[in-house]
Each structure stands twice: as structure tokens, then as C-alpha cells.
Amino acid sequence: MAHDAVQLIKHKRDGGALDDDQIRWLIRAYTAGEVAEEQMSAMAMAIFFNGLDAAELATWTTAMIETGERLDFSSLSRPTADKHSTGGVGDKITLPLAPLVAACGVAVPQLSGRGLGHTGGTLDKLESVPGWRADLSTAEMITQLEDVGAVVCAAGSGLAPADKKLYALRDVTATVESIPLIASSIMSKKIAEGTGALVLDVKVGTGAFMTSVEDARTLARTMVGLGTDAGVRTVALLTDMSTPLGRTAGNALEVRESVEVLAGGGPSDVVELTLALAREMVAAAGRDEVDPADALADGRAMDVWRRMVRAQGGDPDAPLPTARHTHTVPAPADGVVTRVDAMAVGLAAWRLGAGRARKEDPVQAGAGVELHAQLGERVRAGDPLLTLHTDDEHRVERALEVLAAGVEVGEEAPAPRTVVLERIAS
Template sequence: MRMVDLIEKKREGEILSKEEIGFIIGNYVQGVIPEYQMSAWAMAVYFRGMSLDETADLTLAMAQSGDQLDLSALGGRFVDKHSTGGVGDKTTLLLGPMVAACGVPVAKMSGRGLGHTGGTIDKLSAVPGFRVELNQEEFLAQVKKIGLSVIAQTGNLVPADKKLYALRDVTATVSSVPLIASSVMSKKIAAGAQGIVLDVKYGSGAFMKTLEEARVLAKTMVGIGKELGRQTIAVLSNMNQPLGRAVGNSLEILEVADALQGKGPIDLMEVSLELGAWMLVAGQVVSDVEKGKEKLRASLTSGAAWNKFLSFLSEQGGDAQAVAGRHLKIAPWNLPILAHDSGFVQEFDAHKIGILAMTLGAGRATKESSIDLGTGVVLAKKAGEWVEAGEPILQLYGSSKETLAEGLMLANRLVSVGNEAPELPPLIEEVIQ
């Protein structure tokens, strides 16, 4: 078997066998197949696509390229959740304690962010003392003890994906549905999930800009899950404006704390309850979504989810009382952006808000960039809400006057009000399973 023949085969639109895909991934990870040949193959996939069987075979080959987590010894049915990315998306931090409090254990590996804002691990790093890295024994022991642990991905989890993604990033082949789908699903399979709930976002702040693009990706990932024997559910949600009001790592942790105590923004709670309910369905503790939502709401009103969150933080070395007392590090400089006129806020483009947050220090422009955990943006008003002239619409948090001045130039272009309330699309568009 020669790589050049397999490149040609895919270039001509032919179907690769499971053995051929295994040959490609195995030899690429071992360094036998050079980058230039893998680049050619990725471009062939980009233009010719892959069948569902091919994509499932690619997913499994990548999942098997490194460590795989076996959760069977813990008992119970484990359900993982993945978001395709957005601005202000802190749902994992809400869902973990809520779902665990309802009897479905959550053992999750998450990543850091590259781009607008920090990832889940960056947000957790804003909690003083919190350990984002546990060894496998510590990780499993914590899940067994309290039903919840969220850690940084291990270095050898799906090495094929790390290597291939870095290559795709510099060869203009990132936006290939089979390559995106296999990248996401390989990590979920390797992490031991029996059920997988996907939050597939579309809109200005999402990777997939249109509903149709998101639908194609969702159907592909659900198809992969079925092929590999994993119950997979995809929820298509709107990301044209940020989710919740806080964008920035410490700021988002505080918003999660509010939400778990019943004071969460309406949009954040709607998406979280939808995703969490499907996690409970996949975890086989409820028979339908509405019963799942009832159970999740009960975990909030009883305080069980909040207490689970505090236990989770403490078990991983975090200062839970700093979170409970709202004593996280917040940037020392802040600046309100005021409305010049009274009216309805017209829109808050999620992508532009994300760029603003990154400019203030809340995200990474490159892999080498560092995050200033206390910086970010709070949306005092959201699209569709009424604002009086002179009232704050945005609040900027920066580590210096210079940073705030740069943020101010961007923020002023984002604020617009009008006499008519804008027509907003539904937050949850559809569910595919």
C-alpha cells in the first residue's frame, strides 16, 4: 500500500476502505507519511468529501491513535457534551453540576481556547488553586466520589487529531465537514462516552455561519455516532449574539455561579436546560426532554446543583469560597459604553463582541498568546432590550487604560439602537438524533 496511490484514489472521488484509512492515520502519526503527502490527501478530501462509512472509519482510526479512557469500572452510563464553539458559551460549567446532581456522572476532558475567548479549561483556571490537570487515577477517583470532574485533555488523547488539525490550519482545509466531524467525534469516542450530546452552533459567532451548514455537520456527526454504536444527539443553537451577558474568563465563572443559584440570564438557561435534558435522556434517567428539564430545574431550586459545583471546585483544589463570595480577580480598569439615544438595542454581533473581548485580553490571537483572566465584556443590555439614553449597554474590563482605549474604539461601532424591536431568531432551532 502506497500513500501516493491513496491520494490519487481520493482525488478521483473513490471510496477508501477501513484498512486504507487505518494505514493513512497510523503511518501519519508515526511520521512515516510526510506532511506534504498528508496535505495533498486532506485537500483531496476537502474537494471530494467522504462517505459516512469513510468518515466513521476515519473517526475510529483517530480515536485509536493514542490513549483511550475506559469508564466502565465506575459503573453508570457516561454522557459527554461538546459545543462547536461560540462567544460567552459557558454551558459546560453549568451542565456538569446540574447533570451530575441529577444522577448522570460527568467525566469530561476539555480544551483551552484559541480565538475570541478562553475555553472551558481557561475559565476554570480563573478559580484560584483549581487543578486543570489530574492523572487518570485521580480523575476517575473524583468522578466515583462526587460524580463530576472536568480536566484538560491528556497529551496523548487522539494525537492524530492534534497533528492533522495543525496541518489543516495551514493548508486551508479546516472547513471540511468530514474532517471537522471526525475531529470532534474522535475525541468523544476516545474519552469513553456512551452517549454524546452536541451543541452545534450557527451564526456570526460560530464556525458554521448558516443553519444549513450546521445541519449538514450535525447530521454527519450523528451518523458517525450511530455507525460506532454511540447514542448521539445534536442540538442546533443560534450564536448571532453572545450566550449570556458575560464574555471573559473570571466574568463567566461569576455568571455560572449566579445561574446555578437561580439568577442566570434567560438565553443561557434556555440552552443549558435543553442540552442538559438531552444528556439526562442519553443517560437513561428520564424518558423525555420535558421530564429532564423538570429534573434540572429541581436541582437548581433545591441547591443541589450549586452544592455540586462547590464540591467539584474544592475537590480539584479550587477556592470555592472565592467563587461563592465573588472574590475572583477582575481587571482593575473598567469603562461603561453608554447609549446616546433611547430605543431597542438592534444587534450584538457575536463575532465582533468576541474580537472586542480578545482585544481586551480575554482570548488568544495565536497559540502562544497568554490570556488575562480578569478581562472581558459584560452586556448590560442585549439585542431586543430597551435602553434609555445615558444607560450602559456594555461594560469593558481591561488591565490598562491603553487596552481600554483600544477596546473603546471597537465597542463604539457595536452599539446601535432603534425605535423598532428587532426580530430575533429562536435560540434552539432543531434537534437531530
């Protein structure tokens, strides 16, 4: 049955609830081009201000899934688990996490995306590995999951095509921050992906979508509810994104740091969060008897990483790209690093060429920011504090502008950082 888009917009604008049939028609008609972009823009703004109740949100998410295909991993010999992060600065966790969880006997179908603005994209990072390719067919993905145990690749256009269209619309109509629209966007793709278990890494802080714990908690609970109701074992961790994860923000820089983690080293915060998420994924997949820390320590995770990279055409032994220019910022005084703002570092990396302003923009593989000291660490005047990497020397000045107020050295050490803030389950 056809509906009148204008009447549905008016009804939602005035605080009414849409019924199941209205929502399904709207999503189908918009995906097919029968509802105009300006009409869906108006509906997105009405939802931004008036929200969706639980019943509306469940139907909205299901309707988005129904516009495309669903993947089926039931033929695999091991259980499946996936992780989704809401995005942050230096958030390289997928790179060590996917092979680590696979080394514990769980298949990890990690469908990832590209960076936009100050947040980095997993596919951009992995594409700095010579030869590695992001685009796999469904058959290739399933074969690799069976043979290797982990795959990180681009989501196919057949998964929730309504979301791709609606996400682009939200990006240009100032409706990105709507919790119901964020939750349905993420969960429509993850449910359609067909994984048996899902662990959500919901970032909180200056470098995250959600800057307050309250908003992050609401988003996490909403997504956990949608996943659980769809039959996916779903758990969320709220994690700190007020300061960058690890010591690098940039594509090849973050790959290098991820390999250090897999080799048994790397920054303690990256190791801590990788293990916390791995334990949640392994438990949700029913493999509680395995401790991911053992698979990290004995080299099994590194073995899977190398096989995973090779399976997608990459050379794990090839040198990673480096930027043509570097600029080192010295510590201004003796003291302790009291502030490293995640947003400032993310914007600096973006200005250096590591990120993009539009989805079609290229990125520099070697560009980014390297932190020689993390929050709470002691430095001496003149010691290297940051190194900026870029292929275009003229970009350095603009990166330094945004970092000037984002990195501070003082006398009093800040409170110890807590990476995992809260756990949310159904």
C-alpha cells in the first residue's frame, strides 16, 4: 500500500508515531527513488527532534535490512563474532583484534569502512600494506573465514542499501547525531552481515561521536537491544576517547603499531582494549575456555595476521610506506604530559593528509601524528614530544595550529586513565 510522504513527515514532525506499514513503505520507496531526497531530509530532521520509540526503531532497522541481502555463515566450521567501533583517533584495534580472536577458534567477518574527517578508517590503514585489497566477493570471504579464520574487507553494496543512501543524506543535513538513526545505521548492517555474536566498542570523549557518558550509554543500550532482539548475542563496552589510543594516528603508522602489539609489545592501552574486546568476542561465541592473552603471547595471533594479509594479496614482510617529510615538536619544558586531546590529534592527522574531507578524496598512506609521550608520561625540555608525517610540507603549519592547544606539559600528573569505562549487556 502506498502512503503520502508529506503526511508521514507532518505526523512525525508533530510528535506522532509511525506504524510498521508506514515505515516499511517509506524505507522501500526512498531506496527505490520514489520518495525525494528533500522529503527524506525533512523526515530525518523530524526524527532528530522527536526520536523514534522502541517499536518504531525496531521496524525502521528491519526495514533497512530488508532492502538488501543477508550473509549466511552457517556453513563455517567455527562460530562467528564481530566487533564494531563507533570511531575514534588512533583506533587501530581491529587490526590486532581480528587475527587474535581467530587464533582462539572464532571466525571474524570484519566488514569495515573508510575514514572521514578526524576519524581513521580501517580499510585505509590496511591499504597501506603493499598489495592488500579490500574488495572481496561473498564466496572469497567465506573461503577465507574457513581457511584463515579472519577477514577484514569492505561491506558489499548489497548489505542494507537503504543505509548507504540515508547515511549520505544525514551527513549533509546535520542529522548525523540522532541516536535512533546512528543505532539503526550500525545495526542494520551488522544484523544483515549474519554474525552470531557482536561486541560494540562505543567511544566516549572529545575524539568520539558521543562526548558524554550518558549519550554513549543510551546509544549502547539501544544497539544492544536491537541486536539481542534480532537474535545476535550483543554486548557493548564504553571506552575512553578523550585522548588517542596508542602513540600513532595515521594509516601506515597505525599498521606498524598494530604489528608491534601482535609481536608482544605495543602501547599498554592498545593491548588492554584489544584483550578486553577479544575476551568479550570469544565468550559471546561460546569459547570461554580460551584466553586471548595466551594466543597473543605465543605468536598464534601474529601467524593469523600474516595469513590474513597474504590471503587478501598483501605482503606482510614488505616495508610500509613512509612520508616524504617529518617535523618534530620538542617538549617545551620539563614535566608531565597533562593533556593530549584526541580531537586535536585527529584533526592534525587529517590536515597532514591521513584523512579525507569527502569520501572520494585520496589519503596519504604515510601521513599522521606520532606521539613520543602519552598522557601522564614524564618528558624533559627539548625531548621529542610529537613527530608529524606528511608528503606535503606545506600541511605542517596547519597541523601545528590545531595541536597548539591540544597537547600540554605541566607539573602535576593527571589521574590514571581508564580505557574501559562500562560494560552493557541485555
